[in-house]
Amino acid sequence: MLLEDVLREYEYHCQARNFTKKTMKNKRQELKQVLEFLQTKRGIAELESVTSHDLDAYLRIKRQKGLKPQSIVSMAKQVKAFFNWCVKEEYLTINPMDKVTLPRIPKVLLTGLTSREVVDMMESFSNTKYLEIRNKAILGMMADCGLRAMEIAGLKENDVRDTTIKVFGKGNKERIVFISPALKKILIRYERIKKEYFTNRIKYNDNYFLAYQGKAMSTVAVYNLVIEAAERVGIKGKRVSPHMFRHYFAVQSIMAGIDVYSLSRLLGHSDVSTTQRYLESLDNDQLLEKATSSSPLMNLNRRNR
Known part of the structure; x- marks a missing residue:
């Protein structure tokens, strides 16, 4: 089954689900890049030929281009959603993205508004x-x-x-x-x-x-x-x-x-x-305030007043 044909069908599936214009734009952009990579760099035209090694290679190129972990993970979610749909439609038996290792996103403590x-x-x-x-x-x-x-x-x-x-x-x-x-x-x-x-x-x-x-x-x-x-x-x-x-x-x-x-x-x-x-x-x-308000002994003292 041609990968290009399946991607086109998936696009109409997403449109039928009323995804926003922004979401559709992101999906089209990412899946177009995946298709181009698989065709030109890996010589793959058939959906069934895509492996986790191919998708690993795709992410590796993203890292080499300097994309941040958060961007790579967001992009990978778009790709994984497509292959999940392929499994659901019984075009594939397993999702090749399941075995792809994603970068860890460093935790950043947001300085929120007061x-x-x-x-x-x-x-x-x-x-x-x-x-x-x-x-x-x-x-x-x-x-x-x-x-x-x-x-x-x-x-x-x-x-x-x-x-x-x-x-x-x-x-x-x-x-x-x-x-x-x-x-x-x-x-x-x-x-x-x-x-x-x-x-x-x-x-x-x-x-x-x-x-x-x-x-x-x-x-x-x-x-x-x-x-x-x-x-x-x-x-x-x-x-x-x-x-x-x-x-x-x-x-x-x-x-x-x-x-x-x-x-x-x-x-x-x-x-x-x-x-x-x-x-x-x-x-x-904030944690201190929350811990104090939920403290069992503090609440016990309030009840016994």
């Missing part, structure tokens, strides 16, 4: 001008609900309800997150000013957050407003991005006592192991 920094970034935007209150509302929603930049940009007006938000995450998976009274206060003001701003202007779509021209925001625009907020308050020496607001939400939820399974659902993770990584990012002070 509550003071989050508040300062939000307050760096005013409550009167449209773009300012919009940006404040976006930062508040990311900090209070843990939404991704792509999810923020893709929200529709009817997705944001009185106490809940319907979110379409990776792979177009739907989930529900909840609006706290503190966030609701900001959103009410944003919706009022948005309505006033667009009274005599054209809205080109029904996205909840709109650019000043009335068009949908891009994920780059969401990223840029976070950078602008960090610059306004003078945050330096740490990574600041939309993901760090998602990280902040996860850590604060853990500190508040939420279980990892509930947090996984709120974050839209398909695998709880992804959520557990946030536990590894707790610093010593």
